[in-house]
Amino acid sequence: MILRNALLLARPLRDVRPAVLVTLILGYLLRSMLPAATALATAALIAHVDGNGLGPVVVPLLILGFVIMADQGLGAVFEPVEFLACGQMDGAHRARVARLATGAQTVAVLERPEVQDLLRTAAADPVTWAEQKPSDGAVVQLHRPIRYLGMAAAAAILAGYAWWLVPALVIPALLNRLHLLHVTRRHYVIWQAQAPTERRFTYWGRVATSLAEGKELRVFGLGDWLVNRYRTLVRRYLEPVYADERRQNLQKWRTAVLIFVPISFVYYVVARGTADGRATIATETAVLTAAWAVYTAAFWTYDAVKIAGARVVMRAYEQVRELLPAPAQTATKDADGGPPPLVRFEGVSFGYEGADRLVLDRLDLELRPGEMLAVVGLNGAGKSTMTKLLAGLYEPTAGRITADGVDIADPATGGIPGWRRRLAIVFQDFVRYHLPARDNVRLGHGGALDGAALQQAAEESGALRLVEELPDGWDTPLARDRTGGVDLSGGQWQQVALARALYAVYRGARVLVLDEPTAHLDVRTEFDVFERLMRARGNATVVLISHRLSTVRQADRIVLLDGGRVVEDGTHDSLIERDGRYAEMFALQAERFTRGYDDRIEEMEG
Numbered sequence: 001m002i003l004r005n006a007l008l009l010a011r012p013l014r015d016v017r018p019a020v021l022v023t024l025i026l027g028y029l030l031r032s033m034l035p036a037a038t039a040l041a042t043a044a045l046i047a048h049v050d051g052n053g054l055g056p057v058v059v060p061l062l063i064l065g066f067v068i069m070a071d072q073g074l075g076a077v078f079e080p081v082e083f084l085a086c087g088q089m090d091g092a093h094r095a096r097v098a099r100l101a102t103g104a105q106t107v108a109v110l111e112r113p114e115v116q117d118l119l120r121t122a123a124a125d126p127v128t129w130a131e132q133k134p135s136d137g138a139v140v141q142l143h144r145p146i147r148y149l150g151m152a153a154a155a156a157i158l159a160g161y162a163w164w165l166v167p168a169l170v171i172p173a174l175l176n177r178l179h180l181l182h183v184t185r186r187h188y189v190i191w192q193a194q195a196p197t198e199r200r201f202t203y204w205g206r207v208a209t210s211l212a213e214g215k216e217l218r219v220f221g222l223g224d225w226l227v228n229r230y231r232t233l234v235r236r237y238l239e240p241v242y243a244d245e246r247r248q249n250l251q252k253w254r255t256a257v258l259i260f261v262p263i264s265f266v267y268y269v270v271a272r273g274t275a276d277g278r279a280t281i282a283t284e285t286a287v288l289t290a291a292w293a294v295y296t297a298a299f300w301t302y303d304a305v306k307i308a309g310a311r312v313v314m315r316a317y318e319q320v321r322e323l324l325p326a327p328a329q330t331a332t333k334d335a336d337g338g339p340p341p342l343v344r345f346e347g348v349s350f351g352y353e354g355a356d357r358l359v360l361d362r363l364d365l366e367l368r369p370g371e372m373l374a375v376v377g378l379n380g381a382g383k384s385t386m387t388k389l390l391a392g393l394y395e396p397t398a399g400r401i402t403a404d405g406v407d408i409a410d411p412a413t414g415g416i417p418g419w420r421r422r423l424a425i426v427f428q429d430f431v432r433y434h435l436p437a438r439d440n441v442r443l444g445h446g447g448a449l450d451g452a453a454l455q456q457a458a459e460e461s462g463a464l465r466l467v468e469e470l471p472d473g474w475d476t477p478l479a480r481d482r483t484g485g486v487d488l489s490g491g492q493w494q495q496v497a498l499a500r501a502l503y504a505v506y507r508g509a510r511v512l513v514l515d516e517p518t519a520h521l522d523v524r525t526e527f528d529v530f531e532r533l534m535r536a537r538g539n540a541t542v543v544l545i546s547h548r549l550s551t552v553r554q555a556d557r558i559v560l561l562d563g564g565r566v567v568e569d570g571t572h573d574s575l576i577e578r579d580g581r582y583a584e585m586f587a588l589q590a591e592r593f594t595r596g597y598d599d600r601i602e603e604m605e606g
């Protein structure tokens with residue numbers, strides 16, 4: 001168990017370049033010897049003070065000066081090396097965590113709160129002193145035996161005077177260390193237990209300073225409410241910590257006894273020996289300095305916190321590795337460009353983890369090559385869930401989804417990563433990357449840059465005009481908090497997201513899924529965007545999810561989803577003729593429209 005823990009903590013060291021690691025160890029070794037060297041150099045200096053002027057003391061004085069300066073000098077040389085080594089370890093560790101988190105094929109496992117917690121811990125982004133990085137544990141564990149070596153060197157000087165001095169000082173020093181470790185660990189555990197409260201007040205602290213929430217805080221007058229909440233949480237967070245600090249202070253007498261009694265005794269004996277002429281003042285000085293060095297080597301207790309904190313991180317990482325399957329090969333988004341496939345949902349059922357209701361219940365649905373299929377249904381009918389299953393983000397609990405008769409997850413055809421190369425999606429909650437406009441679009445194809453496709457995608461999605469009006473054009477960061485950055489309106493962002501998906505289509509994707517892609521667009525822009533989209537999509541199949549039936553009616557085919565299944569299927573005209581639910585929904589919207597309701601009011605009521 002001890003060995004397993006030690007190996008776990010040492011694991012990040014493999015990410016340090018060998019030359020850096022060797023230099024680091026050398027630095028620790030040299031610095032650990034300095035207290036003993038100081039004791040010897042001081043003794044040598046005193047031995048040469050004989051009243052015959054400065055001559056005899058020059059060399060020992062220089063040596064002592066050198067030893068004292070060495071601490072500063074070695075610090076200046078080796079601290080950057082330690083910094084570099086820690087950077088290499090933590091950088092590699094975080095990259096591994098990010099790879100695991102992004103490599104998971106489905107998002108179902110990521111949605112579990114315990115997995116989110118583990119990922120947060122494994123990512124090692126310390127907020128309080130109780131949280132540590134992997135490098136903290138690794139270097140401290142490496143440093144610890146070297147510190148004991150320094151202690152042994154100081155003890156050797158004591159033994160040179162009298163062997164019994166070693167147990168007389170080392171045993172209380174180690175006992176004192178054990179006591180301090182116990183106190184530090186207890187304090188650490190108390191801080192750790194406060195982590196949930198800490199997370200809550202950190203959240204409120206962030207809300208107080210964020211731009212997005214700042215608007216509501218002001219409008220609803222939530223400033224005082226938030227500050228009070230923050231204060232209460234901080235108080236709750238700190239109370240047990242302060243209580244423990246009071247207790248620690250009351251226990252300080254133990255340390256005082258463990259240091260004061262033995263060291264006073266040893267100092268007394270050595271002073272008596274010198275007074276009796278059994279030792280020189282030089283020897284006495286060496287012994288007294290070495291005695292103090294033994295204590296200082298044992299004093300350092302923060303290693304317990306570093307090791308405990310880093311262990312938590314490394315264990316969380318181990319658990320994440322077990323919970324998240326090994327990252328699949330990330331499919332390079334090569335152009336496929338073939339004809340669009342016939343996609344079929346065959347008796348697909350699906351329910352979210354922890355929910356007892358099926359969202360999709362034996363759903364049968366065909367996406368015919370090249371058609372524009374609109375999917376409509378009430379809020380919560382499962383339309384977005386259907387697209388997430390189509391993207392392989394969740395696995396059906398029953399049934400399967402096929403492309404040209406082959407299961408989309410079939411490894412023989414590249415599995416889900418291979419299938420995703422043929423797919424482009426604008427999710428309802430698409431991502432607003434804090435990146436330049438160009439990158440926001442080209443990420444639709446794994447980041448590959450194709451200037452012509454970029455231009456075309458922007459043009460067809462309607463985003464080109466807005467890009468041209470940006471202060472730095474394509475290079476403008478789309479984030480207010482970036483230098484020279486701007487934020488876009490909801491509708492403008494939607495155009496950028498649409499451009500991103502179209503970019504994927506121009507690079508070979510053949511099924512384009514649009515989940516409420518125009519909800520924020522004004523009627524005129526929406527009409528233009530659709531006109532262009534219909535022309536620009538080439539032979540790609542389009543699946544459109546929308547509540548705006550005025551847009552939906554342009555589709556080749558419309559399906560109405562209810563109770564997890566398709567309950568109506570046909571063209572706009574045929575569905576109107578059928579006079580079923582779709583016809584009813586359409587009539588309702590048309591009536592409101594003619595009565596002058598705004599589309600947006602209709603959405604708010606939807």
Ligand SMILES: Nc1ncnc2c1ncn2[C@@H]1O[C@H](COP(=O)(O)OP(=O)(O)OP(=O)(O)O)[C@@H](O)[C@H]1O
Nearest residue numbers: 111352355359377378379380381382383384385386
């Ligand atoms: N990640 C999730 N975890 C648990 N339940 C979810 C999750 N996402 C959606 N649901 C639930 O699944 C059901 C279907 O949601 P879905 O988003 O697919 O509906 P929708 O038809 O797209 O609705 P809308 O028109 O409002 O966008 C809802 O009851 C919703 O609460």
